[in-house]
Amino acid sequence: xKIIVLKFGxxxxxxxxxxxxxxxxxxxYSIKYKVxxxxxxxxxxxxxxxxxxxxxxxxxxxxxxxTLVSAGEQISCSLLAGQLLAHGIKSKSWMAWQIPxxxxxxxxxxxxxxxxxTKVLKFLxxxxxxxxxxxxxxxxxxxxxxxxxxxxxxxxxxxxxxFKAERCVIYTDVEGVYTTDPNKLNSAKKIKNIxxxxxxxxxxxxxxxxxxxxxxxxxxxxxxxxxxxxxxxKKGTLITKRKNIINNKIITGIxxxxxxxxxxxxxxxxxxxxxxxxxxxLSHNSINVDMVVQNISxxxxxxxxxxxxxxxxxxxxxxxxNNNKKISFKKMIxxxxxxxxxxxxxGMVTTPGVTFRMFQALxxxxxNIQVISTSEIKISVLIKRANxxxxxxxxxxxxxxxx
Amino acid sequence: xKIIVLKFGxxxxxxxxxxxxxxxxxxxYSIKYKVxxxxxxxxxxxxxxxxxxxxxxxxxxxxxxxTLVSAGEQISCSLLAGQLLAHGIKSKSWMAWQIPxxxxxxxxxxxxxxxxxTKVLKFLxxxxxxxxxxxxxxxxxxxxxxxxxxxxxxxxxxxxxxFKAERCVIYTDVEGVYTTDPNKLNSAKKIKNIxxxxxxxxxxxxxxxxxxxxxxxxxxxxxxxxxxxxxxxKKGTLITKRKNIINNKIITGIxxxxxxxxxxxxxxxxxxxxxxxxxxxLSHNSINVDMVVQNISxxxxxxxxxxxxxxxxxxxxxxxxNNNKKISFKKMIxxxxxxxxxxxxxGMVTTPGVTFRMFQALxxxxxNIQVISTSEIKISVLIKRANxxxxxxxxxxxxxxxx
Numbered sequence: 001x002k003i004i005v006l007k008f009g010x011x012x013x014x015x016x017x018x019x020x021x022x023x024x025x026x027x028x029y030s031i032k033y034k035v036x037x038x039x040x041x042x043x044x045x046x047x048x049x050x051x052x053x054x055x056x057x058x059x060x061x062x063x064x065x066x067t068l069v070s071a072g073e074q075i076s077c078s079l080l081a082g083q084l085l086a087h088g089i090k091s092k093s094w095m096a097w098q099i100p101x102x103x104x105x106x107x108x109x110x111x112x113x114x115x116x117x118t119k120v121l122k123f124l125x126x127x128x129x130x131x132x133x134x135x136x137x138x139x140x141x142x143x144x145x146x147x148x149x150x151x152x153x154x155x156x157x158x159x160x161x162x163f164k165a166e167r168c169v170i171y172t173d174v175e176g177v178y179t180t181d182p183n184k185l186n187s188a189k190k191i192k193n194i195x196x197x198x199x200x201x202x203x204x205x206x207x208x209x210x211x212x213x214x215x216x217x218x219x220x221x222x223x224x225x226x227x228x229x230x231x232x233x234k235k236g237t238l239i240t241k242r243k244n245i246i247n248n249k250i251i252t253g254i255x256x257x258x259x260x261x262x263x264x265x266x267x268x269x270x271x272x273x274x275x276x277x278x279x280x281x282l283s284h285n286s287i288n289v290d291m292v293v294q295n296i297s298x299x300x301x302x303x304x305x306x307x308x309x310x311x312x313x314x315x316x317x318x319x320x321x322n323n324n325k326k327i328s329f330k331k332m333i334x335x336x337x338x339x340x341x342x343x344x345x346x347g348m349v350t351t352p353g354v355t356f357r358m359f360q361a362l363x364x365x366x367x368n369i370q371v372i373s374t375s376e377i378k379i380s381v382l383i384k385r386a387n388x389x390x391x392x393x394x395x396x397x398x399x400x401x402x403x
Numbered sequence: 404x405k406i407i408v409l410k411f412g413x414x415x416x417x418x419x420x421x422x423x424x425x426x427x428x429x430x431x432y433s434i435k436y437k438v439x440x441x442x443x444x445x446x447x448x449x450x451x452x453x454x455x456x457x458x459x460x461x462x463x464x465x466x467x468x469x470t471l472v473s474a475g476e477q478i479s480c481s482l483l484a485g486q487l488l489a490h491g492i493k494s495k496s497w498m499a500w501q502i503p504x505x506x507x508x509x510x511x512x513x514x515x516x517x518x519x520x521t522k523v524l525k526f527l528x529x530x531x532x533x534x535x536x537x538x539x540x541x542x543x544x545x546x547x548x549x550x551x552x553x554x555x556x557x558x559x560x561x562x563x564x565x566f567k568a569e570r571c572v573i574y575t576d577v578e579g580v581y582t583t584d585p586n587k588l589n590s591a592k593k594i595k596n597i598x599x600x601x602x603x604x605x606x607x608x609x610x611x612x613x614x615x616x617x618x619x620x621x622x623x624x625x626x627x628x629x630x631x632x633x634x635x636x637k638k639g640t641l642i643t644k645r646k647n648i649i650n651n652k653i654i655t656g657i658x659x660x661x662x663x664x665x666x667x668x669x670x671x672x673x674x675x676x677x678x679x680x681x682x683x684x685l686s687h688n689s690i691n692v693d694m695v696v697q698n699i700s701x702x703x704x705x706x707x708x709x710x711x712x713x714x715x716x717x718x719x720x721x722x723x724x725n726n727n728k729k730i731s732f733k734k735m736i737x738x739x740x741x742x743x744x745x746x747x748x749x750g751m752v753t754t755p756g757v758t759f760r761m762f763q764a765l766x767x768x769x770x771n772i773q774v775i776s777t778s779e780i781k782i783s784v785l786i787k788r789a790n791x792x793x794x795x796x797x798x799x800x801x802x803x804x805x806x
Contacts (some may be wrong), residue, residue: 020459055419056486057488061484063495065481065485067496067498070477074474075452078468078474079455082456082459086459086460097500098545098546142500
């Protein structure tokens with residue numbers, strides 16, 4: 001019994017007409033596979049519910065938040081099952097507690113721990129198509145939990161894992177993963193195959209096709225993911241392990257961010273452990289420091305330190321640093337008009353000179369690099385936000401992605 | 404530990420502002436009582452969900468319908484619990500399956516069979532206010548069920564029964580039960596006390612304050628119900644057993660219908676069992692025959708038969724009668740412009756002459772009575788719909804209800 005998991009995002013089930021369309025897609029798989037469907041809430045529903053909770057209170061209780069928002073998937077899943085049944089297809093909606101999908105951890109940010117397969121397997125065996133509510137779970141005390149926004153992707157991956165599915169197809173409103181944001185560069189191309197590792201870098205760097213956590217879950221469990229559109233009938237992007245990929249390109253994709261801020265501390269009194277003294281309180285306040293550069297102090301007494309954070313953390317960061325009695329510095333300066341541009345590709349591991357080619361391509365366009373950070377499969381540079389499109393364009397050409 | 408059950412209807416929790424208001428009402432009871440709250444869905448929600456299901460299919464599966472619409476109470480209850488928590492009041496929402504509230508019978512029309520008190524009692528004991536979803540239940544196989552429209556009233560009565568509550572307060576958008584429809588008669592008065600039996604007649608005859616089934620449940624379990632408004636702070640109407648009521652009025656209220664139709668079969672071949680031959684197939688098709696009059700046939704061979712049904716059943720009724728091979732008649736005629744006006748009161752049991760006074764009052768206004776039916780505590784007459792307001796007005800005065 002070959003099992004396939006199909007996951008439909010909010011826009012894919014955003015209206016009764018869309019649900020009708022999705023039912024047809026599900027049907028087309030049911031000839032070849034035993035199909036398990038996961039659905040998000042209809043687009044707009046979750047935000048509407050969250051807004052109501054905010055009107056009640058800014059500190060709306062997490063426990064009730066989970067009960068509230070999970071009503072969204074209850075609506076979409078019962079409508080979708082009802083649609084399939086109306087077509088004469090055996091189907092049934094399943095809320096997380098009915099399966100159950102057990103979670104652990106805090107409300108709003110729970111993690112799926114265990115999925116009881118018994119009832120769903122029985123239903124699959126008699127030819128049924130289960131429609132499972134994404135995003136939600138239940139804890140051991142029968143409280144409704146949710147697994148964070150975009151959590152339906154994680155639900156789908158975990159269902160694919162527990163049911164040993166051959167593939168997990170993520171249906172969304174984009175056709176797949178692109179070499180770079182098509183809104184920024186016309187010549188962006190759909191990627192046929194991408195490794196989990198590259199996709200992780202693409203996702204966490206701002207290509208919002210899938211949540212990083214769900215890609216990480218898929219990587220750990222070796223689940224093949226196909227990302228494709230429920231609006232047009234076209235092949236999507238396959239996210240799989242590196243060795244499944246035959247690719248002659250060094251760089252797979254280019255991503256950019258648009259909510260970074262640069263903080264520079266000038267004249268920091270230099271002593272061992274000074275960086276830790278600066279970053280520890282930020283970390284304790286859930287502020288994520290991304291790129292860091294420390295200039296070598298010429299006299300060994302003072303140094304300049306530059307780092308980037310998310311721009312929405314800027315005010316909090318300023319306050320924490322100004323109140324930090326363990327450090328002393330002359331001046332703190334900020335820049336919100338910066339962006340991080342990254343080239344990503346497993347190919348760079350075995351190819352020398354990628355860094356050089358990147359810097360040269362940017363230099364040719366007079367783009368100044370402010371901070372650099374690298375990993376095994378990624379090189380990121382911080383540049384002026386105004387230069388982002390120009391930078392992407394030149395890198396896209398430099399690394400043969402236009403073709 | 405004195406327990407009180409408070410039930411809030413859809414308009415009472417129809418917006419975030421309303422929910423804030425309702426939280427204050429709940430709070431005011433919590434000084435004197437252990438409070439259990441039942442809530443309907445926010446007004447409009449259930450209809451919106453039902454309309455979506457209808458857009459999917461006219462025969463939307465009952466099982467999925469129950470899952471779909473019960474999302475409405477999930478939303479209102481979590482918002483209400485969140486509101487109380489925001490005010491620092493210990494509260495928690497409970498879906499039917501979390502308690503559980505076990506039901507039996509068909510989807511869409513299930514009946515509450517058993518309520519497990521353990522968890523809710525424990526919560527009450529530590530000072531918590533449970534907010535329980537009305538209208539929904541769960542069957543033994545963990546399917547979500549619902550107990551019919553207006554079922555939140557039934558949920559409240561059953562919770563009051565199982566928890567041995569001192570009283571069940573039904574908060575709604577009217578101030579209580581009136582002697583007659585205030586929209587039809589300005590001088591209609593709020594009734595202070597009414598017996599279950601009278602209320603049942605009022606409810607099933609068209610005073611839509613509460614569902615007849617829930618009044619019947621309250622009657623069987625001797626639960627005092629108070630119906631009052633969540634919009635204005637005024638005493639409501641107490642529905643209780645007859646002997647609790649001190650009332651010097653013969654008639655408690657007057658009700659009228661506006662969706663009756665009269666069917667007359669002329670020249671029916673009279674033979675024993677003819678009435679059964681006519682009504683049996685109607686009953687089998689769920690058509691409810693209300694009032695019936697059969698004229699005595701002068702020659703013993705033919706008779707005229709008149710009966711009333713709901714006007715929405717008229718077409719079906721015509722078809723069934725025309726296809727009925729067991730009967731023969733000369734002509735079938737219909738009248739949709741009729742209404743049933745009823746006077747209700749336990750006082751009439753011990754008071755002679757009530758029927759006479761009713762007929763005389765109507766005769767004085769030149770209102771012709773077409774059909775009559777009576778029960779122990781009710782007299783109903785079928786009249787021209789155009790005369791309804793005039794009839795109510797004269798009866799309201801005749802039986803001293805204006806004061």
